[in-house]
Amino acid sequence: MNDYLQKIISKSLQQFELDALPEIQTEAPKIASHGDASTNIAMMLAKPLKNNPRAIAQLIIDGLNYDEKKISAVEIAGPGFINFRFAEDYLFDELAGILKSGESYGKTDSLSGNKVLVEFVSANPTGPLTVGHGRNAVLGDTVARLLEWTGADVTREYYFNDAGRQMRVLGQSVQARYLEQLGKDSEFPEGGYEGEYIKNIAADLIREKGDALAKSDDWVPFKEKAEEAIFADISHTLERMKINMDSYFNEHSLYEDGSIEQTISKLRKLDLAYDADGATWFRTTQFGKEKDTVLIKSTGEPTYRLPDIAYHANKLDRGFDLCIDIFGADHIATYPDVLSGIESLGYDKSKIDVVVYQFVTIVKDGQPFKMSTRKANFVTLDELMDEVGSDVTRFFFLMRSPNTHLEFDIAQAKEAGEKNPVFYLQYAHARISSILRKTEEAYSFKKEPKLQLLEHSAEKSLIKTLLRFPEFIQSAAESREPHRLINYLNDVASAFTTFYHDCRIIGVENDLAQARIQLAKATARVLKNGLTILGISAPEKM
RNA sequence: GCGCCCGUAGCUCAACUGGAUAGAGCAACUGCCUUCUAAGCAGUAGGUUUCAGGUUCGAGUCCUGACGGGCGUACCA
Incomplete structure (x- = not known):
């Protein structure tokens, strides 16, 4: 739909003979009375056209040629927004489309043909995985799943070093x-x-x-x-935790195959590496740093930067179009050197994308808790899963933007039980499953469903919500922010619950019941597909 | 000192990357189970988006500065 809107708007814009066409942004307004889609293009053009936005909006609308089977109304509102209302036929057609696509509803091909490597966890095997590692593990895996849904061929890799x-x-x-x-x-x-x-x-x-x-x-x-x-x-x-690595990469192999040697000698040739004080240095001052950085210590042992550069070169040599690293905030200062190194070796550093997540603050007994693997001060992921299971564990780490500090209250997670937000999504799915089981006994339908009977506002708003699923997958994948999908699924569950309360299925007249069952099925589909991406189960009973 | 991230309801966090009236969940209060799962729903209350400026049609979001917190800033990983 967005593509369609952009197409017809840009056609109408041809009347203005603009030098540079600004990007046409469409979005779903927060407030339902503002319509189903909206664009700010008239306001963007106010300056170049030296006219007031509402007047421009009117000209754009006058030049608009749209399909009435898709759009039922177009109006100007506020300072110059152009609001669109979707036609009912469009909603019903798309709803039928959800059921037809089934378990692939939501998939896109925006990254199809791309080989993507997601490197995550990468903890050296010195102890069990703790809740501190949890955010990395779950975030990496879910980003990988999201990218798979946008068509990418994804490899999950665990990098470790057993020699240090x-x-x-x-x-x-x-x-x-x-x-x-x-x-x-x-x-x-x-x-x-x-x-x-x-x-x-x-x-x-x-x-x-x-x-x-x-x-x-x-x-x-x-x-x-x-x-x-x-x-x-x-x-x-x-x-x-439902995480399956495709590959384990040992740092050691970079020494064995000579990559480390090659990397350092290439950097020397480029005069980016030099010897001083018994050590070998990387000329990071060339890349805007205050000090140069040691690559090989005077003991002859490389610092982690050198193998990291060699490792990333290795990734790109393996033909990946995109390499994603999942890093905690403590590594934030290290990757610019790696990118500089990669670039000087002649690689395209834009193929490397670093996802930095903020630290997890563990709260135990009401106090912040400092974990240390060495001192055995930790809560392991296994312990956590023993208490709350993998669904809650995954959900907890995915709920928040990677960019915010996540407070993880052990006690709260453990007693989460009925209060946990993940249950809200699962519950909606279980409810639908239960209704479908019952309707199977109560009804038998022979005719095609008449979706046009779905006229209630709760039905319409649920359909509109379901139609936005692919859009959210896309944005969650592009931004590497799974929490966006969670927020969306909450909207779905909430829209369904409103429908559930306002619109009964069992007991109403046959054609309407049949149409509502289709809607319920489509909702279950979206919830299930969404939860699958998050690696969380969609139970049929609770 | 310098660099990066953050500061939004009592608490934990959203806000579709600059849009229209800043939203959820906990916690509090008021109602709702003889009808498809009450792990739910409806409602009330709670805000100068840390502060001060700036940019523009429009700022929680961008720029500058201050304050507060986290993480870096090693010949540790």
Whole structure:
């Protein structure tokens, strides 16, 4: 419909002989009495045409050639808005279209043919996933789902590094617990991982290998065992959250295939890398930074920036048209260097899009709670899902704009029970399912439905709401903001509930009942498709 | 100090990227279950959108400054 409006408006605008045609914006007014669609184009043109907006609006309307099967009225309102009212036939046709499209209703092809990589979670396997990781995981997965609905071929990737200092300390922590449990002398490493899970891993090792590992002071086998166990745990958690990674990318492979070497030597050739004070530096001052940045420490060990640059080059080498990174706000300062690096290596940095989400503030016992994996101060995602399930968990992280600090009150989430907003959506779906079950017994229809019987204002407004679904998927996908879809689905549930109260199905005359059933089915379709994108179930009973 | 993000109802947050009368959910108050699920509905109350300027037909949204909070600002990841 928006496309159609833009087409007819731009035709009418030809009368003005403008040099530059401004973008024609259409939007759905907030207030129903303002019509079904509206454009501000007359006000945009007031200045270039040196005329008042209402007069321009009248000229545009006079030159408008529209299909009366789609639009029933056009009027000028307020300072110069042009408001359109949709024709009933259009609404009914589109409603039938929803039922016809079924489980693909809402899909678009705006990104079809595009290969997209979404990298998220990417936590090193030093401990279980906590609610702190939850926002990253759920946001990344849902952005991926949204992009799939716009036609993209999406790969979900988990990037990790099992070679760094963190992992060494992890191995040593397990080693210390292992020796401790065997009753031998042990020294717990400085800054070691204190969690209970470390002891469990050590206990498993004793069960499997007895004291065989006590003979050497090599911590590597402990690290390997810990990595394996923790990764298994992480994968299990992700699975519970309905997240399936397509690919795990180990930073280590960038050293093995020479990418790190290549990257640094290319940067040297470009004179963007140089040696000083025993380290190798990246000339980030060239890109507007105050200081240059270390790429390789004097110990010979690269900082994370170098592999990050090589990794992103690797992504683009794999032929992805778009690479999305999901980052917490603490990484905000690091990616400009990566983008600079990528660009100097000759890649198109616009293919990399970084989604930054603000931190989750955990509130526990009414107090802000600082989590630390190392100190074992955390609430795991598994614990949370044990309490509230994956639907509520996902919903909680998706409810808010990524750009705002999310307050996560553990107690509130746990006792959420009946009060949780996710239930409102699921409840609407369950109600419809229940009605459909009952109508199957009560009615049998032989004729085509007569949708034109849907004349009640609650019916009309529900239809109009349902028709906006694709538009919201598109905007949620483009902005990488799943909460927009949630807000929309709330509107759907709310419009349905009004319809439910005003318009009975069972007990009314046959043709009307049949038409209303079609509307209920279309509503269920939208709710189900929407919840599917969010990775949340659409129950038939509650 | 500098950079990024945020500041909207008592609390948690929306507001379709500059549009018309700023909206929901909790919490409070008043009603509504012999009719398709009351995990619901209808209504009341709650606001100088932190403050001060600016830009224009029009600002919660953009620009400047102040105040308040978060995160960065390492040869840590």
